[in-house]
Amino acid sequence: MSTVVIVATLDTKGPEIAYLRDRLISLGMGVVVVDSGILGEPVGIVPDVSHQQLAERGGMTLDQLQNAGSRGKAVEIMRVLVSDLVRELYARGEVDGGISVGGVGSVMGAAAIQTLPVGVPKIVVAPTASGHHEFAPYVGLKDVMVVHSIVDILGLNPIATTVFDNVAAAMSGMLLSGHPLPARSGSVRYVATTMLGNTTTAVGAMRDRLGELGFETVVFHSNGVGGPAMEELAEAGQFIGAVDFTTNEITDPLTGGIHDGGPDRLRTIGRLGLPQVVVPGCVDFSVWAAGSVPESMRSRPIYDHNPEYTLVRSTREEMLTIAGIFAGRLNESTGPLRVVLPTRGLSAPSHPGGPFWDPEGDAAFRAEVQRLLRPDIPVDVVDLHINDPELGRLCADLFSDLLDPSPHAHHQKEVLA
Numbered sequence: 001m002s003t004v005v006i007v008a009t010l011d012t013k014g015p016e017i018a019y020l021r022d023r024l025i026s027l028g029m030g031v032v033v034v035d036s037g038i039l040g041e042p043v044g045i046v047p048d049v050s051h052q053q054l055a056e057r058g059g060m061t062l063d064q065l066q067n068a069g070s071r072g073k074a075v076e077i078m079r080v081l082v083s084d085l086v087r088e089l090y091a092r093g094e095v096d097g098g099i100s101v102g103g104v105g106s107v108m109g110a111a112a113i114q115t116l117p118v119g120v121p122k123i124v125v126a127p128t129a130s131g132h133h134e135f136a137p138y139v140g141l142k143d144v145m146v147v148h149s150i151v152d153i154l155g156l157n158p159i160a161t162t163v164f165d166n167v168a169a170a171m172s173g174m175l176l177s178g179h180p181l182p183a184r185s186g187s188v189r190y191v192a193t194t195m196l197g198n199t200t201t202a203v204g205a206m207r208d209r210l211g212e213l214g215f216e217t218v219v220f221h222s223n224g225v226g227g228p229a230m231e232e233l234a235e236a237g238q239f240i241g242a243v244d245f246t247t248n249e250i251t252d253p254l255t256g257g258i259h260d261g262g263p264d265r266l267r268t269i270g271r272l273g274l275p276q277v278v279v280p281g282c283v284d285f286s287v288w289a290a291g292s293v294p295e296s297m298r299s300r301p302i303y304d305h306n307p308e309y310t311l312v313r314s315t316r317e318e319m320l321t322i323a324g325i326f327a328g329r330l331n332e333s334t335g336p337l338r339v340v341l342p343t344r345g346l347s348a349p350s351h352p353g354g355p356f357w358d359p360e361g362d363a364a365f366r367a368e369v370q371r372l373l374r375p376d377i378p379v380d381v382v383d384l385h386i387n388d389p390e391l392g393r394l395c396a397d398l399f400s401d402l403l404d405p406s407p408h409a410h411h412q413k414e415v416l417a
Contacts, residue, residue, distance in 0.1 A: 002096040002175040003030035004121075005089060007082055007109030009102055010047055011040030013153050017101060018045040019161065023168035029175065032095060036082045036108045038066055038074050054081045079108045087115040097121035097171055102153060103128055107137045114140040118233070119181040121145075121174035123167055127152045141229040145170065184238050191215045191399065192230045192239040192269075194222040194246040197305065198348040199281045199387055203245055206392030210243075213400045222246040222282070224259040231268035241275035241336075241402065243395050248282035250325050254318055255297070257286030266326065270333025275402040277338045277395050278330060280365070281386050283322050284346040284356055285311040301356055303349040311349065316361040323368035331374050336402040338378050340395055341366045344385040351385060 004024055008017045010033075021031045035047040036054070055065045058081045068074040089095045098116055100109025106126040113122040122144045129138060129148045138146050147167055151159045184190060191210055195203040207217040218239065220226035227249045234242065249261025269276050285303070288310045293302065301313040314322065330337060343362070350356035370379055380398070384391040 001028065001030050003032060003094060004097045004099060004171055004175075005032045005034060005086055005095040005113070006099045006101065007034045007036050007086070007112050008100070008106075009037035009108075010035040010042035010045055011037040012043075013102055014043035014045040015156060016153050016160065016164070019156055020099070020101065020164045020168060021045075023165055024171065027168055027172040029172065032089065034082060034085065034112075036078055036112075038071075038078055049085065051078075054078065054085065057081055057085065075108060079111045082108055082112040083115050086112040090116055090120070097123075097175055099123045099125065099167065099171065101125045110138045110144065111140070114142045114144065116142070117180055117236075118143055119179055121171055121178060123147060123171060125149050125153070125163065125167055136225075139225075141225060141232050181238075189215045190218055190239050192218050192220065192234060192242040192244075194220050194227055194230060194244055194281070196222055196246050196248065196282055199246045201389055202281075202387045202392035204392070205389030206243060206245065206396045209393040209396035210399070213396060215240075215396075215400075222249050222259065222261070223287075224249055224252065224261055227261045227265050231264070234269050234272060234274060239274065241399065242269050242277075243399050244269070244276055244278045245392075245395065246281035247278065247326065248285070248287070250329070251283050251314060251318075251322055252286045254321060255286040255312070255314075256294070257288055257312070259287040266329040267332055270330060270335065270337065273333075273335035275336040275399065276333070277340060277399045277402070279340045279342070279386070279391075279395060280322075280326055280346055280369070282347045283326065283365075284314050284319065284350055284358075284362070286314065287311055301349075303355050311347070311356075313349075313356045313358070316358070316364060319361050319365040320368050323365045324372060327369050327372035330377065331372075333377075338380065338398050338402060339369070339373065340380045340382060340391070340398065341369065342382050342384045342386050342388075342391055344383060344388075346386050348387060 006017055021033055024031050033047045034049040035042055035051045037051050052062045055062045065074055065077060068077055098113030100106045100113050106124055110124045116122055124138045124144055125147045127149045129146045149163050193203055210217050220230040247266060249259050249265045252260040290308055290310050293310055293312055297312050303311040305311050345351045347356055
């Protein structure tokens, strides 16, 4: 029998969680109900793990948790406590899937079920999962199914029970027919890479070349989630190395753009000691939802990538800051590393006559990277555009050379010349 953990605030959603629990049981699953509520006592249900027990796991009483200083502080503590619990339950083999239900409670529960590995079923049910609210807290870096409850979770009306019935059925189906992500097979050499629409042609050529060299490529969309997800899976042992081709996620934290990879982006793979080739693809712009570019940035070169996203060129001063971040984080690397710096533009709009073309600014970026990188890190300055397929093929050959002496050195020297 597979067992599902449900995380919810039972002082406000007890009867609804009892209904979902019973539906899961009727479909042949075991259930562990965890009360992540902070204030009131459960209504209409007895949890398997109470909020008092969660508080005790954190070395405090429920009263101390309730008086942690603010509601936000108490919620943050509870999120950590319930996340640690779910992680331990899975590690002990006591749960096989997770469901988070509620409003604010769903965010706590979502953080908890995100501790489950890729492929382990995870469902968030929330009235705020409507597209008008930020989805990051629900999904994080994992394969979370997000279900809009349509109605608020208060009462067992036909709409709510239909949603709960289907959530239970979905969980049953995933447990019966799905599977967790398997460990990397020693017979297949998986290489991770990053890509945006701006770099698709080059990365496609790189993937094909890596295939010729005996590697399989796993591509991540560098949209603020893809890069960190790649790094998390690298830490889990899924890859033998990476060609981090599109590293734009280090730019958006400077400007407030939406492709923000966080403070550890470009660090994890190097710290793991995995071989990597790194290219500053698309670091010359930040990404904004259409119509949301701040007034202070509207005088800059702007490129409408599509109806949903607008790209804004980084200033020369920002490019120097980005160079410092790029070099500084790569300097932490402990494994084989090669940096490739193209000279003919770092993004699709950056070409002679294009809106982002700034050869002097790009040259300053390259010079700063070379000045700040550790002297033992090889740097290849190549007279190619970021989306040139020849650049992709070159990076594939350079990656192969990090693992074994390359039979393609003559070809590389021709390109580098």
